[in-house]
Amino acid sequence: MERSFVMIKPDGVQRGLIGEIISRFERKGLKMLAARFECLPEDRVAAQYNEHLEKPFFPGLKTYIMSGPVFLMVWEGKNAVGIIRSLVGATNPVEAVPGTIRGDFAVDIGRNVIHASDSPASGEREIAIHFGSDDLVAYSGIAESMLYE
Template sequence: MSEDERTFVMVKPDGVQRGLIGEIVSRFEERGLKLVGGKFMQIDDDLAHEHYGEHEDKPFFDDLVEFITSGPVFAMVWEGADATRQVRSMVGETDPAESAPGTIRGDFGLDLGRNVIHASDHEDEGANEREIDLFFDEEELLDYERIDAAWLYE
């Protein structure tokens, strides 16, 4: 079996308001990923600025912060072999119009600014750890064995 990896995922305010938390969690569970942390929360300005810090100089930064703080989010940490790449594949492209049907954004997103979900970038090695650390304390993340693990991995 490959070594497990953890990845950060967040249902954004539009996904929460549209009642998509359960559907999104189910998709990741059905894929075989293991939920090791979850938190329903309201992001404040400080956390939003820290989370989107790499976009601070871009013209859309203020809109990002305003949107992500506009309502509750559901932050999660998922674990599994190659979890970050698996999740990104399931999430789809940032622009829902470019996302394939069957992906979360392809099925539920209509607008670039309202694309339902955030997932750590598999091409940025530090993104996962940074985002997990921003949203979760170590004691909020659980280690346990899924009873179906032998059926998921060789």
């Protein structure tokens, strides 16, 4: 099983999309392991986006991510990282296909509603930035015997 770190960004929270996004993940068959609602401190924003620290868009990205509360989650499932990236859609909403979260709800690249890990390794790295191992709830999903072949 793979795990992915997902964050509903301040625009997604303020636009009332938390329930809509969780619902899409639940319907797909993914399993939530942890969640937290908070305003992020600067050090964790920098750690999460460490690959982008030197990019010209980083100062604006940091200000935006810290502009209000975010909803952090850990989701698990077979191929969870790739499946969540396909539910989320392309980074730039102009390229995000309708039916994806960004395709349905976003317009600007700098206000694209949601973050999701781009590989299993970044998933584990990003989970460890925001959650301790005690925060991840272990339980069996009763639908898994029907979901997985």
